[in-house]
Amino acid sequence: MSLPIVTATRYVLPLREGGSLPGVVEGNDLGTYVLKFHGAGQGPKALVAEVIVGELFRRLGLRVPELKLCELDPAIGKSEPDEEIQELLVRSAGLNLAVDFLPGSFGYDGSSGVPDNATRAKILWLDAFVANVDRSWRNTNLLVWHKELWLIDHGAALYFHHSWMSAEKFTGLKYDASDHVFSTVARAVPGIDAELAAAITPDLLTEVIGLIPDEWIADGDRERYLGHLTARLADRTAWLPGGAR
Template structure:
């Protein structure tokens, strides 16, 4: 019998919209919740909708299992009355479309965007992050947009919403799970990732099927209604995609090694 380890995300109620973060088309915002903390709020009514939230949750919690630093993720409830007094019509429409359960990351006050030209990074840490993004097919960790922050002298990963892009087509998920991650050539940390084999040997055993299932079990039913299947069937596809991709990790590892050799 498979014993699924429990992972829990807290749920908070959004009490105050502080300011938008006008990045790309998703319009995340800094918001305050009823626990008194500030969060970067990702809206279900924006951009790619709940698929972005699904990728954010899965990517963030898998990174955490692997020992990488990710701000706390919480479910964020947005009341239908919230935002009625918002003067900006675009933001008001976004808030109305996002009633219900959204996702938020703890706001790292005072953090600065990671700049590879201004900071040294440990080669093994760089290799772990590249390995993670190859697993998740995360296309959004480039020099133009690193999606990493320096906070308290440590490197933190944010914004995994562009990961798992197979779920935008869905039909060929099994084929997609076997493919190398060719976009690794554009990864901002690839030049520093000199220990990819060591990272693979360290990280691959940590992601057991039970731990992957524990992460996908976090996905709310209300986010899993866009594929014409039951929520449990959709969770199962995410689980099988990741376990299958991990079972064939040599495919993306060898491609990453080749891409890095091409830089030399």
């Protein structure tokens, strides 16, 4: 299985609220996408985290905008006056990540009535598992669209991969749930722990890791992701929000 591939045909505008300067593009399939560039500050590893985490969350029943791979010819940005953006496009020639653009969506601020407590607890468990620190009230990285909650921006998760040398610490790395947008449901997390952990099978992890294109990943790194995630899954006492069962 692999992610669909589209080609960017027009650079529409930059999303300046995003630190990595993602851009809205049109694709040759008539789709509109938020493009996350491999040439941005964190490099292709941020896109690797987007794919592993986004596709894992999707398979566990959460809403994540569809992810595709996107071929970029930097020439599509030639009328864009901003030099920083020109440089980013040139650095990002080749394959980037396209996130389905959700028109009219707005940032989650707690006022919309979604999600229910079970979903909040699930999101908290999963963010703790992948060490996603980007889900605070300051920056929820949750969008409300058609009255449902959509999860975006998982590029900062799995940050152990920026230093594989010390990656074994990831296994038991604590998670600070107090900063999480759903910290108030932490006590409900141990109650869903066994079910969620059992749902994350080696086959499921292998499947989502297999979606990463070779262009973004070094030889042997797929096995490393699998090894570290499997070890963290097996040893949940250190990081489980709400305390171990």
